[in-house]
Amino acid sequence: MADFMLLIRRELRYRRELLHRYEKWIRTAPPGRIGVRRGHNGTVQSYHHYTEAGTGRERRRVLREEDAELAEQLTLKCYANACIVSLKKSIRLAERFLDQQAAFAPEKLEQKLGRGYDGIRLKLQELVPSPADDAWAGIPERQNTSFPERMRYQAAGGMYRSKSEMIIATQLARFELPFKYEPSIELGSFHFCPDFVVRNPLDGELVYWEHLGMLGNEVYHRSTERKLDMYHVNGIRPGDNLILTSDGDRTPLSALKIERVIRAHFT
Numbered sequence: 001m002a003d004f005m006l007l008i009r010r011e012l013r014y015r016r017e018l019l020h021r022y023e024k025w026i027r028t029a030p031p032g033r034i035g036v037r038r039g040h041n042g043t044v045q046s047y048h049h050y051t052e053a054g055t056g057r058e059r060r061r062v063l064r065e066e067d068a069e070l071a072e073q074l075t076l077k078c079y080a081n082a083c084i085v086s087l088k089k090s091i092r093l094a095e096r097f098l099d100q101q102a103a104f105a106p107e108k109l110e111q112k113l114g115r116g117y118d119g120i121r122l123k124l125q126e127l128v129p130s131p132a133d134d135a136w137a138g139i140p141e142r143q144n145t146s147f148p149e150r151m152r153y154q155a156a157g158g159m160y161r162s163k164s165e166m167i168i169a170t171q172l173a174r175f176e177l178p179f180k181y182e183p184s185i186e187l188g189s190f191h192f193c194p195d196f197v198v199r200n201p202l203d204g205e206l207v208y209w210e211h212l213g214m215l216g217n218e219v220y221h222r223s224t225e226r227k228l229d230m231y232h233v234n235g236i237r238p239g240d241n242l243i244l245t246s247d248g249d250r251t252p253l254s255a256l257k258i259e260r261v262i263r264a265h266f267t
Contacts, residue, residue, distance in 0.1 A: 007235065011094070013240065014237060019091065022084050026077060026080055026084070029080070030073050032052070032074065046062055046063070047062070047063040049071075136204070139180050139185065139197050142158065142182055142183065144183075156170055156172070158181065162211070162213055165211055165213075167253055168196065168209065170255070171258040171259055172262070175262050177198055177199070178198070178201075181195070182195060182196075190233070192227060192230065195209055196208070196210075198243075202266065208242050208243070209244075210243070212224055245257075245258070245261060
C-alpha cells in the first residue's frame with residue numbers, strides 16, 4: 001500500500017507540473033480559438049479563427065494557406081485547453097483520494113501501545129523486509145557486458161567506462177550510499193542498463209542516475225532521447241527518481257559538482 005501511495009504522489013506531482021507548463025504556454029498562445037466547418041459528408045471545408053469582438057460577440061475569419069502556422073498554434077491551444085480541463089479533474093480526484101487515506105506511521109503506533117513496546121517496530125522490520133528492500137535486492141549486480149575494453153577506470157565497486165563515472169562512484173562510496181553500476185533491468189517490455197541505481201537512505205526508494213557524456217555525438221544523442229522517453233513512460237522522471245548529469249570539453253565534471261547533487265537528493 002505504501003508503494004501504491006508513493007506512486008500516486010509521484011504522479012500527482014507530475015500532473016501538477018504538467019498543468020503548470022500547459023497553463024504557462026497557453027498565456028503565450030495566439031488569442032482566440034479555431035473552428036472547423038464540415039460538409040454533409042463530414043469532410044473539412046474550412047478552418048475559422050474566432051476572436052473577441054466585444055460585448056460578448058466573436059469575430060470570425062477564414063484561415064487560408066498563409067495562416068498555416070497560426071492554425072497549428074490554435075489547434076495546439078485547443079488541445080492544451082482540453083488537457084488542462086482533464087488534468088485539473090484528475091488532480092482533484094487524486095488529492096481527494098490521498099486526503100481520505102489514513103497515514104501509516106509505525107512510530108506513532110509504537111508510542112500508542114505504550115511501555116514495553118519501545119523499539120518493537122525496528123525488531124519487526126528486521127524480521128519482515130520492506131518492499132523497498134525487496135526492490136533493491138531484485139536489482140542485479142553488474143550485467144552489462146558490452147564493450148568490456150572500455151572499462152579502464154578503477155574506483156569503489158570495480159571498473160568504470162569513463163573518468164566521470166569513476167568520480168560519481170567515488171562520491172557515492174564516500175557518502176556510503178548503496179549503489180549498483182550498469183545492472184540489467186526490465187520494466188515490462190523495456191530493457192535497459194542505467195549507469196547507476198542508488199538506494200535512497202531517506203526512504204529506501206530506488207533512484208536511477210544517468211551520466212550523459214557524449215551528447216555531441218548524434219547517434220548517442222538520439223539513443224539517449226529514446227532511453228529518456230522510455231524512462232518517462234515507466235514513471236522514472238527527473239526531479240523525482242532520475243538524476244541526469246553531463247559534462248563536456250568546456251564543462252568537465254568535478255567531485256564538487258557530484259557532491260552537490262548527492263547532498264541535494266540523498267541528505
